[in-house]
Amino acid sequence: MPHDNREAGQKTGSIDLSAWRSRAAKFETEIAKAVIGQERVIRLLTIALFARGHVLLEGDVGVGKTTLLRAAARAVGGAYERIEGTIDLMPGDLVYHTYLAEDGRPRVDEGPVLRAGEDLAIFFFNEINRARPQVHSLLLRLMAERSVTAFNREFRFPHLVVFADRNRVEREETFELPAAARDRFLMEISIDTPADADTRRQLAFNTRFHDGDSLIASIEEGILAYDKLNDVGRAIQTEIKTSDTLERYVVNLWQAVRNPAEAGIEIPGVDTARLVAAGASPRGLSYLVRAARVAAWLDGRTMAVPEDIRSVFFETMAHRIFFEPVYELRRDRIARELVDALFETVPVP
Amino acid sequence: MLRAAVAAVSFLVAATQAAKAEVRAVHTVEPRAFGYFLGDTLERTIEIETGAEDEIVAASLPRTGASNYWLELRSLDLSSTREGDARIHRLRLTYQTFYAPIDPKKVTIPASEITIRGPAGSETATLPPFTLLTSPIREIFPEKSGETAETFLRPDATPGLRRSGNLRSAALALAALSGALLLLLARDMAWWPFSRRPARxxxxxxxxxxxxxxxxxxxxxxxxxxxxxxxxxxxxxxxxxxxxxxxxxxxxxxxxxxxxxxxxxxxxxxxxxxxxxxxxxxxxxxxxxxxxxxxxxxxxxxxxxx
Structure with a gap:
């Protein structure tokens, strides 16, 4: 296909997209050395980085969420800051740090968000659901506008990507993320223990995986130049075409998510006419298309196809769909079934 | 049926040889001797007691069919059983009379002879004659009593209605059974209408x-x-x-x-x-x-x- 294989000389302005594609492939292989058995999660993380979107990882304790994000941060390069979500964390703790200096006078320094200035590439929020809503709302602005106001001036972070994780085991002393905050994440990726027996054996017995710090240190640093990613992302968005048919398809999907019953979607044990309360925001839809374009580019195509939409749909859209309260408790299962049914039902092309 | 046990008529046949067949007795069981009309049947039973080894010569038995112009022998059954040192031959004769008398009249079924064959010779037994009184079934001149041909002739017997219902019911039942079996077969083979043909x-x-x-x-x-x-x-x-x-x-x-x-x-x-x-x-x-x-x-x- 002429459209699939137009690899050579794929350049937009000064960005050589095919060279960047091989860098992306290298990024994926490097991360896969540190986090094994999570190829799909790594692919989604790569898509998120090139789509310039924030990522929320969730999963059980000890499945490698933090390792994965640290590895990704190292491979992206640039300044990296992290903070642990705790119940007494306040928004101020993110932007400044007060202490008594050696000379006995009070000092105010920049907090983790401001410390690296504009170079901040990755801000890693660990256990985000332990932080209070006040912190979440600061995060809202940081994510949406990539800026904060502190010390009477505005700080901008043009290269910033927020990674956050939360575990889904505990519910005590946690604060559910508000819908507005969740909507600002490009993807919400669920990460599970690898099912493959060989991978499990390696994780348990291979000493390489026992020491997280040396594992991270083994990853090549700065494979993706963090300060170029914005330009690359823009180039990808302009280069990858979406046809009228695909646009119609996405709109149909959107329609079907808002009104599953009208689209003829049936889920056992669920009244689909009363399932979806709200959600699937226009921002979510634009994120979806952005992610799909990146997926197409990573696959070496210049056009986005329905497979691209399908490959990123669950992670980009599921957390934006809000169910009626009676169905919220069974959210995980219903969301998966809804998305599966969606792609089985909405006609393409 | 009047059962007349007629006393044994014993024929002492002039015996030329001591070892000839021996007819010891002939018994007849006769039907009633009166009240016969045109077309009636009567049954006579004749028992002939002979020596143990003696047999009736089949050719000497009366022939079925018309015996004379008014009498017909409809059937003849012969059976024989052994009893002690004797043998009983039982003849059952069914006659039909076609005599059309003008007034009550005696007619006689004539006597006939039957040959019995023994080991060393034959003997003859005589079936006795039988006289019966036969009567007309209608007036000779019905006009005298004011009847005409129309009233005089009895109406035709209505034909008996033979029921074909059983056959028809059986046919219907079998058809229903076949239908039911066909349905079962269709279901088993997933023929229409049990399996709508998969869409193509x-x-x-x-x-x-x-x-x-x-x-x-x-x-x-x-x-x-x-x-x-x-x-x-x-x-x-x-x-x-x-x-x-x-x-x-x-x-x-x-x-x-x-x-x-x-x-x-x-x-x-x-x-x-x-x-x-x-x-x-x-x-x-x-x-x-x-x-x-x-x-x-x-x-x-x-x-x-x-």
């Missing part, structure tokens, strides 16, 4: 593609032909089928497995047309004739498979 999406798509190209042969026709085949793939798979699902689809539908390359080309062309916005490349890659051919092949395989 590819056959329909092949037809639609034919129509699409028959009307016009421009890009729109090509697009709608592609769409028709897509819908056929969708309904065969039971879900929307994307290009990347082809492998799974063919694994689940091995009847189409031989067309792997063609199906892949179809999806590639469809991708170019719909998502690459490169209609011409699509048509060159997978010309309408190939599209028609693929649809026809898939339809044929589908028919063969179900």
């Amino acid at each position: 999406p590819f056959s329909r798509a092949a037809r639609e593609i034919g129509h699409a190209f028959a009307k016009e042969s421009n890009g729109a026709a090509y697009k709608s032909a592609l769409l028709a085949l897509h819908r056929a793939f969708d309904s065969t798979a039971g879900q929307r089928l994307l290009a990347s699902d082809v492998e799974t689809f063919l694994a689940a539908h091995p009847e189409h497995n031989r067309n792997h390359a063609e199906v892949a080309r179809f999806f590639a062309a469809s991708r170019a047309v719909f998502f690459g916005e490169a209609q011409r490349e699509g048509e060159i890659e997978f010309p309408p004739a190939d599209l028609k051919g693929l649809a026809a092949t898939l339809a044929r395989q589908e028919r063969a498979a179900r």
Whole structure:
């Protein structure tokens, strides 16, 4: 296909997209050395980085969420800051740090968000659901506008990507993320223990995986130049075409998510006419298309196809769909079934 | 039936030889001797007691059929049993009288002789005659009592209505049984109406593609032909089928497995047309004739498979 294989000389302005594609492939292989058995999660993380979107990882304790994000941060390069979500964390703790200096006078320094200035590439929020809503709302602005106001001036972070994780085991002393905050994440990726027996054996017995710090240190640093990613992302968005048919398809999907019953979607044990309360925001839809374009580019195509939409749909859209309260408790299962049914039902092309 | 046990009529036959057959007695059991009309039957039983080894000569028995102008022997049964040192031959004779008397009249069934054969010679037994009184069944001159031919003749007996109902009921019951068995068989074999014939999406798509190209042969026709085949793939798979699902689809539908390359080309062309916005490349890659051919092949395989 002429459209699939137009690899050579794929350049937009000064960005050589095919060279960047091989860098992306290298990024994926490097991360896969540190986090094994999570190829799909790594692919989604790569898509998120090139789509310039924030990522929320969730999963059980000890499945490698933090390792994965640290590895990704190292491979992206640039300044990296992290903070642990705790119940007494306040928004101020993110932007400044007060202490008594050696000379006995009070000092105010920049907090983790401001410390690296504009170079901040990755801000890693660990256990985000332990932080209070006040912190979440600061995060809202940081994510949406990539800026904060502190010390009477505005700080901008043009290269910033927020990674956050939360575990889904505990519910005590946690604060559910508000819908507005969740909507600002490009993807919400669920990460599970690898099912493959060989991978499990390696994780348990291979000493390489026992020491997280040396594992991270083994990853090549700065494979993706963090300060170029914005330009690359823009180039990808302009280069990858979406046809009228695909646009119609996405709109149909959107329609079907808002009104599953009208689209003829049936889920056992669920009244689909009363399932979806709200959600699937226009921002979510634009994120979806952005992610799909990146997926197409990573696959070496210049056009986005329905497979691209399908490959990123669950992670980009599921957390934006809000169910009626009676169905919220069974959210995980219903969301998966809804998305599966969606792609089985909405006609393409 | 008047049972008249007539005393034994013993014939002492002039015996020429001591070892000849021996007729010891002839008993007759006669029916009533009166009240016979034209067409009536009467049954006589004659028992002949003979020596143990003696037999009746069959040729000497009265013949069935007309005995004379008014009498007919309808049937004759002969049986013989051994009792001690004797043998009893039992003859059952059924006569029918056709005598049409003008007034009550005696007629006589004549005597007849039967030859008995012994080990060393024959003997004759005589069946005695039988006299019966037969009467007319109608007046000779019915006009005298004021009757006419119309009133005098008895109406014809109404024909007996033979019931064919049993046969008909049996026929109906068997038909119902056959129907029920046929239903069971149809269910077992999944014939209509127990299994609606599985839909044949590819056959329909092949037809639609034919129509699409028959009307016009421009890009729109090509697009709608592609769409028709897509819908056929969708309904065969039971879900929307994307290009990347082809492998799974063919694994689940091995009847189409031989067309792997063609199906892949179809999806590639469809991708170019719909998502690459490169209609011409699509048509060159997978010309309408190939599209028609693929649809026809898939339809044929589908028919063969179900």
